[in-house]
Structures are given as structure tokens and as C-alpha cells.
Amino acid sequence: MTAARVLGARALGRALLARQHLLARGTVTPAAMIHHLGGLQAQAVPQPPHLGLLSRLEGFAPEGLDELIERRAVVRTALQRGTIHLVTADDCLTLRPLLQPVFDQGLRAAYGKRLVGVDLAALGAEARALLEERPRTFQDLGALLAVTRPGRDPAALAQAARCLLPLVQVPPRGLWGRSGPAAHTTAESWLGRPLDGEPSLEGLALRYLAAFGPATVADLQKWCGLSRLTAVLKRLAPDLVTFRDEHDRLLYDLPDAPRPDPAVPAPVRLLAPFDNLLLSHADRTRVLPEEYRPRVMTPNGIVLGTLLVDGLVAGSWQLTEDRSGGSAVLVRPFAALGRGERREALAEAERVLAFAGRGGEVRFEEAG
Structure with a gap:
């Protein structure tokens, strides 16, 4: 068996920069770039997604993203690692069900003791009705859910709803130069479509490698927040190429993905x-x-x-x-x-x- 080629840190860095359009800025649409990246971190308001696209796209202006947010082509929603990301509408509907275990674990770890005895199915149904009636902040939602659950912590109830339901933040939240409270509704209500009924973990892994590879299983798990994904990459392995890093860790990658020469200059x-x-x-x-x-x-x-x-x-x-x-x-x-x-x-x-x-x-x- 031929030994796997070793990729040093500089080679891995250049491959990552190429896939992130940080060696040469892209000329694709903002929506296409957001899709390629699997979303942009959007915890803070509003700078990170706009500035993330600015660093990667030629000719990008704030209204190029604001228009997508306002016409619901992209949404702000909790996804990878349970944190807020800006993603395309299609990716919201596909990624959210795949990442449900991240939210289940987060709910148990952070709020489990405060929710003992609460009927979570009933809580989710009531929260869905309230949020689809009109977008609400978590403070307002928690107060309403506590009315029918006296003595329960409103914040824990609201966070339970966040974990149980696919929620999106509605504009003006996240617009450049404007903003508003983090008001939420369900993804299905906002986008007028159901969640993907057959999302694929293999598809998730391939998307990750396209934007962040070459990568180890641990890297993939760090990005998305899921665990036990070794089997997923092993199933994909016949159609992938493999390398080793300088610590002898196994790296997976797409055969035709860019892996520039480590000597390629990287601009500031x-x-x-x-x-x-x-x-x-x-x-x-x-x-x-x-x-x-x-x-x-x-x-x-x-x-x-x-x-x-x-x-x-x-x-x-x-x-x-x-x-x-x-x-x-x-x-x-x-x-x-x-x-x-x-x-x-x-x-x-x-x-x-x-x-x-x-x-x-x-x-x-x-x-x-």
C-alpha cells in the first residue's frame, strides 16, 4: 500500500485560503459565496457576515447582502455548534435537521435541570404557535410560555423552544447600518417551505471538505458540533483522497479541490x-x-x-x-x-x- 502523502501546515493553510477565496477574491454572487462557505458566523450584529463577504468578494457592497436578507433568500439561524449563522434559505432547511443532535445536547447540558417535568412536546407546539402568530424576542416568548407553566424559569423555557424548533431571526436584525431586536419565527413559516425530509450527513461532510479541507474527522466535528462522524467519512472514502498531516493524522479531501503549492504568495x-x-x-x-x-x-x-x-x-x-x-x-x-x-x-x-x-x-x- 502506498504511504499517504504528508501535507505540512503551510500546505494546509494555502488549501484553506484558496477554498475560502482569500488567495484571490471571488466574483460569484453573495448568495453563491454564502452557500459555498456553508454559511457565515453571525453571532455579532451586523458586521461579521458583511465583512466576511467583503474580504472574499470583488465589488461587494452592503446592499448586496441586505437585499438577500430582506427578500428571505438568506436567513440568520442557529446551526453549526449551536451558534447563529447566516445561510441560504435552502441550507437552513437542509442543515437544521441534520444538526438537531447539537441542540438536543445543548438543551440537556445547559437547561436540563430547570426543565425536569416539563412536557417538551407541548412546549414546542405552544412556542411554534406563538412565534408563527408573530415574531417575538426570547424574553417575550419566555414570559408567555411561563404563563401556562407557573414557577418555571422563562429564560429556560425560551431556550428550550430555540433548541426544539428551527428558528430564524427576522429583519431588520442583521442589516448593515440598521438593526433591531432579535425577534424570531419558525423557518417553515418565514420561508414558506418544510424542512428537508431526507438530509444527508454525507452531503454535509462533502460541503465541509469543499470549503475547509483537507481535514480530519475531528476537524469536521469541530465545525458542525456533531460527534461520531468517522463512519460518515469512511463511507465516502472510496470517492475521496487521503493525506497525513505532520502529526500523522489522517486527512480526507475531495479529489479535485484546490491544493496550491505552499510557496504560493498569500495577500494580506x-x-x-x-x-x-x-x-x-x-x-x-x-x-x-x-x-x-x-x-x-x-x-x-x-x-x-x-x-x-x-x-x-x-x-x-x-x-x-x-x-x-x-x-x-x-x-x-x-x-x-x-x-x-x-x-x-x-x-x-x-x-x-x-x-x-x-x-x-x-x-x-x-x-x-
């Missing part, structure tokens, strides 16, 4: 806060040096916007707005930038300012 990029590039592998070191991880992933769960230099995280950045409505991009390199790298970082930051459309300045903090 500004990644959005909470970007899935940093959240979708068990071993993040292909793009995130371990020594920098605590500087971009805070103890309270915030993932900062990051500066990529030569394909690796080399700093953080932030888009801010002052009281007069002006903007600034603050870039914080972790080590001194070369002249060319600083020039590229400046151009990327100016691109963000132009996108924000409010004027402003770029400021570099001293490296360190």
Missing part, C-alpha cells in the same frame, strides 16, 4: 470578527499560530477581527464609529510589519472604510 487580508476560518478545525494552527490564539479568542467568547499576513494570523483589527458618525479602522499587528505588508494592510483597511461609507481614518498601533 482583514478577516471579520468570528470568522469561520478560525473556528472550523480542531487544529487551527494552519492559519492561527497557537501563541496568538489567546490574543484573538477572548475568555468571554469574543473572536476578534484578525489580520492575515502570509496566510497566518499576525494581528487584530477593529472597525469603530465615533459619536459624529465617522469611522476608523484600528490595526494591531502582533509583530512588526514589513513595508510591503503594511502597505497591503493599509489598502485592506481603506477598503473597509470605503465599504462602511462614512469616511474616516486608518490607525496602526505599535507592534507587540
Whole structure:
């Protein structure tokens, strides 16, 4: 048997950047990019999805995403890892039933003790009726559910509904320059279609490899939040190619997916806060040096916007707005930038300012 080819961290990083359209920006539609990526992390409002597309698409403007949200072509919904993602309508209906075990586990772990004795089927049915009557915040929903369940924690009741039902956040939540409370309704009601009745774990794995491979089973599980997916990749193995990483871990990949030469130059990029590039592998070191991880992933769960230099995280950045409505991009390199790298970082930051459309300045903090 021929030994599997070894892919080093740099080769894995270049493959990931190519698939994420961070080596060369794409010219596809925003909806096509969102589908290819399997969604964009959307925990924070509203910057991450818009900025995630800006870093990956040529000619992208805020209204290019806002229009999709308003006409229900894309939705904000809890999916991978139980966190809010912006996905296409079709992906919402397909991915949500596949990821139901993530929500079942989250409900048991976080709220199980507070829901002992609660009829969850009845709770789900009542919550569905309330949310399909009109979109509601979790605070309002919990208060209404507690009326028929006196003595129960309203927050736990609302979170149970979140886990039991496929919910979407309705606009203006998530629009650029506008927002609103996180009001929810069911995906079926909002999209006018049922959930996919035959979703495929194999399809989920192939989608992941297309956007994030080559990858281990642990990487796939980290991205989606599911466990015990070894059998899924083994079933797919005859149609895949395999490699080993420098730690002798087995990597799976699509035969025709891009795997650029590790020497291919990687341009400077500004990644959005909470970007899935940093959240979708068990071993993040292909793009995130371990020594920098605590500087971009805070103890309270915030993932900062990051500066990529030569394909690796080399700093953080932030888009801010002052009281007069002006903007600034603050870039914080972790080590001194070369002249060319600083020039590229400046151009990327100016691109963000132009996108924000409010004027402003770029400021570099001293490296360190």
C-alpha cells in the first residue's frame, strides 16, 4: 500500500485560503459565496457576515447582502455548534435537521435541570404557535410560555423552544447600518417551505471538505458540533483522497479541490470578527499560530477581527464609529510589519472604510 502523502501546515493553510477565496477574491454572487462557505458566523450584529463577504468578494457592497436578507433568500439561524449563522434559505432547511443532535445536547447540558417535568412536546407546539402568530424576542416568548407553566424559569423555557424548533431571526436584525431586536419565527413559516425530509450527513461532510479541507474527522466535528462522524467519512472514502498531516493524522479531501503549492504568495487580508476560518478545525494552527490564539479568542467568547499576513494570523483589527458618525479602522499587528505588508494592510483597511461609507481614518498601533 502506498504511504499517504504528508501535507505540512503551510500546505494546509494555502488549501484553506484558496477554498475560502482569500488567495484571490471571488466574483460569484453573495448568495453563491454564502452557500459555498456553508454559511457565515453571525453571532455579532451586523458586521461579521458583511465583512466576511467583503474580504472574499470583488465589488461587494452592503446592499448586496441586505437585499438577500430582506427578500428571505438568506436567513440568520442557529446551526453549526449551536451558534447563529447566516445561510441560504435552502441550507437552513437542509442543515437544521441534520444538526438537531447539537441542540438536543445543548438543551440537556445547559437547561436540563430547570426543565425536569416539563412536557417538551407541548412546549414546542405552544412556542411554534406563538412565534408563527408573530415574531417575538426570547424574553417575550419566555414570559408567555411561563404563563401556562407557573414557577418555571422563562429564560429556560425560551431556550428550550430555540433548541426544539428551527428558528430564524427576522429583519431588520442583521442589516448593515440598521438593526433591531432579535425577534424570531419558525423557518417553515418565514420561508414558506418544510424542512428537508431526507438530509444527508454525507452531503454535509462533502460541503465541509469543499470549503475547509483537507481535514480530519475531528476537524469536521469541530465545525458542525456533531460527534461520531468517522463512519460518515469512511463511507465516502472510496470517492475521496487521503493525506497525513505532520502529526500523522489522517486527512480526507475531495479529489479535485484546490491544493496550491505552499510557496504560493498569500495577500494580506482583514478577516471579520468570528470568522469561520478560525473556528472550523480542531487544529487551527494552519492559519492561527497557537501563541496568538489567546490574543484573538477572548475568555468571554469574543473572536476578534484578525489580520492575515502570509496566510497566518499576525494581528487584530477593529472597525469603530465615533459619536459624529465617522469611522476608523484600528490595526494591531502582533509583530512588526514589513513595508510591503503594511502597505497591503493599509489598502485592506481603506477598503473597509470605503465599504462602511462614512469616511474616516486608518490607525496602526505599535507592534507587540
